[in-house]
Amino acid sequence: MLYSSPGDPGDRNLLLFIIIIAAWEVGTGQVHYSVPEEAKHGTFVGRIAQDLGLELAELVPRLFRLASKGRGDLLEVNLQNGILFVNSRIDREELCGRSAECSLHLEVIVDRPLQVFHVEVEVRDINDNPPVFPATQKNLFMAESRPLDSRFPLEGASDADIGENAQLTYRLSPSDYFTLEVPTNHELVKPLGLLLRKPLDREETPELRLTLTATDGGKPELTGTVQLLVEVLDANDNAPVFDKALYTVKLPENAPNGTLVIKLNASDLDEGLNGDIIYSFSSDVSSDIKSKFYIDPINGGITAIGLIDFEESKAYKIRVEAIDKGSLPLAGHCTVLVEVLDANDNAPELTVTSLSLPISEDAQPGTVITLINVFDRDSGADGQVTCSLTPNVPFKLVSTFKNYYSLVLDSALDRESVPSYGVVVTARDGGSPPLSATASVWVEVADVNDNAPAFAQPEHTVFVRENNAPGRHICTLSARDPDAQENARVSYSLVERRVGERALSSYVSVHAESGRVFALQPLDHEELELLQFQVSARDAGVPPLGSNVTLQVFVLDENDNAPALLPGGAGELVPRSLGAGHVVAKVRAVDADSGYNAWLSYELLQPAAAAAGGARGPFRVGLYTGEISTTRALDEADAPRQRLLVLVKDHGEPALTATATVLLSLVESGLAPRASSRAPEGAAGAPTALLDVNVYLIVAICAVSSLLVLTLLLYVALRCAAPPGEGAGAGAGAAGKPALVCASAVGSWSCSQQRRQRVCSGEGPPKTDLMAFSPCQPQGPISADKVSLK
Structure with a gap:
């Protein structure tokens, strides 16, 4: 510690x-x-x-x-x-x-x-389990004629303990007739037994009682006992004898149960029980014979109890023994040979051996498909067989050898029309009445790549909004191939070409297995309205077959461009002598979008200061024209410098806006009128001299109307003169900058984009679009009439 x-x-x-x-x-x-x-x-x-x-x-x-x-x-x-x-x-x-x-x-x-x-x-372990014998008493029967040193095996005891507690020793109660033979460790295969040391005499000692004791090796010792009752039997010295050693009988097959086969007879010279005989099958008789025949133990009669089949066995060899009832039974033996007579009770048997299944649909006539073996277990005429085939199949039977046939191709096959055939072969024997059997052969037709993938229609049209997310799914193309397995496994790919300066594969991609088409990048309606290309479908056959489909992808416009102000406008000097309704300036704007998203409206956000006394402002702006005009006659109370803030707004969802600041100087009537218009960035508009504002406005309106009429007439004439088959995208004219068309009283015209609209279909040059809007139809996302200028 x-x-x-x-x-x-x-x-x-x-x-x-x-x-x-x-x-x-x-x-x-x-x-x-x-x-x-x-x-x-x-x-x-x-x-x-x-x-x-x-x-x-x-x-x-x-x-x-x-x-x-x-x-x-x-x-x-x-x-x-x-x-x-x-x-x-x-x-x-x-x-x-x-x-x-x-x-x-x-x-x-x-x-x-x-x-x-x-x-x-x-x-x-403790010694808590005594040795236990299988039973408390064991009966032994011994004939008085048994010789000395005869051994009678005994069953030993068992002990549930282990080790020394399970080590058993045996001892036998004293006896003049028997001694106990205990096996040593080297004789484990030799069981415990009694040895006869003195001849038995039933008349002197009919029975003997012995006690066998087993003791384990535990401390304290535990024991178990069994009582041995030895009964001495009388000697039997005569065995039964049959009349013959071999009996031969004939039995037709399929004999009904209970049919008597033969009645045996044996005799015994002894008397009493030693002379009473019991008949039985020998112990070495198979279980098959015991299931087909029965022997009466008293009279020796053998009857049929099971199915007697000539094809299963043509003869049965039955060993019979007769045993007396003596205390030490003796037995006599004989053999019964039963010959079975044949009957026509078996239908033909068909065995089909596949050689070349499935068979290719391009196989030539005469190709061997299967071998058929015909067998009848009967004999003679009952075993002679003829074969036939189901009608209306492209096959026939050819006899190659006795009872052997070949199923061969008789005409051409087409898997897409009939993928498989059920062929029935019938075999009939020559018995009376005849018996027949059938065998079914399922002939699968193997596919050959003789069909190309086909799309449901040669052209597909889809609509995609611009500014889509990269990788967006556009559509799914599907081609059907009537072939099978690899020949029907379709893969999809783009037919590559150039779209302007770029490759088609930079815009779209197609999944090889599913046919799903994806947009690889955001599409811009202002840059690309129509993307037309082809997708190829190829099967996996050898050689592969394929077809193409045309896909037209229309890019729909979204309101992603705000209105853009154009330089220019009316003069920056406004005479004070002007009355109400005179146009003094104009705000010009365009929108790069199209349709409803490019329809612009104008609103005066910051009108000029009103005259004293609460009068309204002297200027207003046209809702759809952008023209700034007077609302009343100008007077001395109006400030000499007027600053107007104009809001330009499109009709998209949501609407996008831009603002313009217009500076007007009010001058006396003797001075030349001038005005200044500038964008939000502060750039001044170019000065324009106006000798007479009203005259110039009338001239501008007439010019715009005339230009509109001429444009419509020219468009109709070109459309009517176009040759048949020439599409809208096949025009060849090179459009210049679109002209800015001023407003009129009936509506507003504005160029949808100051650029060429490119329509990428793979054919023809770009074209220019002119958008026309009517102020009396402000509702709905599509309120514009689209006119293509050739």
């Missing part, structure tokens, strides 16, 4: 180190205990808490618990003192049987921190 003073830090550290090492060894090792079986409740097994290095005070807080892999109620732990004790009866033989080793495997689990310990409790 180690002792240290509390004040010595070195000793405390050494002691702590030793405790930690000991606890680690206990936690990682295994604790072994042993306990005898049949121990009483509360029997001490071991101080498990101490042996595991656990403090008694921490067993409950750390949730000490015991888990057993077997029965968990045999052992228990007292949490107050940490002692492992026996909780209930332990029976080693019940737990482990006759196994040499028997242990209970326990797991000790504690928490905070979690630790698992393994404990093995060995259950020791």
Whole structure:
């Protein structure tokens, strides 16, 4: 034992180190205990808490618990003192049987921190099971004529214990006639037995009673006994004798049950029981014969009880024995040969051997498909067979050898029309009445790649909104191939070409297996209205076949462009003498979008200061024209410099806007009128001299109307003069900059984009679009009439 003073830090550290090492060894090792079986409740097994290095005070807080892999109620732990004790009866033989080793495997689990310990409790065997014989009494029958040294085997006892507790020794009660022969360890194959040492005499001693005792090697010893009753039998010296050694009979096959085959007779010269005879089949007769024939044990008659089949066996050889009823029975033997007569009771049998299945649909006539073997188990005319084939099939039967036929192709095949054939072969024998049998041959037609994939229609049209997400699914193309397997496995690919300066594959892609078409990048309606290309479908046959489909992708416009202001406008000087309704300036704007998204409206956000007295402002702006005009006559109260803020808004969802600032200077009528218009960025508009504002406005309106009429007439003339088959996208005219068309009283015209609209269909040059809007139809996403200028 180690002792240290509390004040010595070195000793405390050494002691702590030793405790930690000991606890680690206990936690990682295994604790072994042993306990005898049949121990009483509360029997001490071991101080498990101490042996595991656990403090008694921490067993409950750390949730000490015991888990057993077997029965968990045999052992228990007292949490107050940490002692492992026996909780209930332990029976080693019940737990482990006759196994040499028997242990209970326990797991000790504690928490905070979690630790698992393994404990093995060995259950020791005690001598609690006596030797047991199979029965309490054994009857032995011995003929008085048995010679000396005859051996009679006995069954030994068994002991449920193991080891020395199961080592048995035997002893026989004293007897003048028998001694006990016990096998040694080297003669385990020789059982326990009695040896006859004195001749038996039934008249002197009809029976003998002996006691056989078995003792185990335990302490204290336990014993088991069996009573041996030896009955001495009278001698039987005459065996039964049959009239013949061999009997031969004929029996037709399919004879009904109960048909008498033969009646045997045997005699015995003895008297009494020694002369009474019992007939039976010999022990070496097969179970098949016993299932077909029955012998009467009293009169020796043999009858048929099972199916007698000539094809199964043409003859049956039956060994019969006659045994007397003597105390030491004697037996006589004979043989019965039963010959079976044939009948036409078997239909032909067909055996189909596949050679070249499935058969290719391009196989030539005369190709051998299968071999058919015909067999009839009957004999003579009953076994002669002819074959026929089902009609209306492209096959025929060709006889190649006796009872052998070949099924060959007789005409051309087409798998897409008939993928398989059910052929029935009928075989008929020559019996009376004849018997027949059929065999079905399922002929699969193998596919040849003779069909190309086909699309449902040669051209598909889809609509995609611009500014789509990269990788968006556009559509799914599907081609059908009537072939099978690899010949019908279709893969899709783009027919590559140039789209402007770029490759088609930079815009779209197609999934090779599913046919799903994806847009690889955002599409821009202002750059590309129509993307037309081809997708190819190819099968996996050899050689592969394929077809193409044309896909037209229309890019729908979204409101992604705000209105853009154009430079220019009316003069920046406005005469004060102007009356109401005179146009003094104009705000011009265009929208790169199209349709409803390019329809612009104008709104005056910051009108000029109203005259004193609450009068309304002197200027307004046209809702769809952008013209700034006077609302009343100008007077001296109006400020000499007017600053107008005009909001330009399209009709998209959501609407996009732009603002323009217009500066007007009010001057006396004697000065030339001038005005200034500038964009939000501050760029000044180009000055334009207006000699007479009203005259110029009228001239502009007339010019715009005339230009509109001429444009419509020219468009109609070109459309009517176009040759047949020339599409809208096949025009060849090179459009220049679109002209800005001013507003009129009936509506508003504006160029949808100051650029060429490119329609990528693979054919023809770009074209220019002119959008026409009517202010009387402001509702609906599509309110424009589209006119193509050739």
